[in-house]
Amino acid sequence: MESVVPILMIGVGGFLIGGVVSAAKAKKPLPAIVLGVLAAVAIAGGILWLWPT
Numbered sequence: 001m002e003s004v005v006p007i008l009m010i011g012v013g014g015f016l017i018g019g020v021v022s023a024a025k026a027k028k029p030l031p032a033i034v035l036g037v038l039a040a041v042a043i044a045g046g047i048l049w050l051w052p053t
Contacts, residue, residue: 009046013039 016039023032 003050006046006049009042009049013041013043013046016042 016035019035020032020039023029023035
């Protein structure tokens with residue numbers, strides 16, 4: 001169960017990347033930047049969670 005959370009975080013990051021692409025196509029830079037930062041944090045958090053200590 002413990003390894004499910006980082007996989008979900010990486011998945012949410014991928015979903016947010018789709019939002020970045022959609023916002024960029026709609027010429028809305030602020031939402032694209034915010035979604036990009038959130039996507040980066042979610043993916044980095046998921047990867048760091050899986051990183052062996």
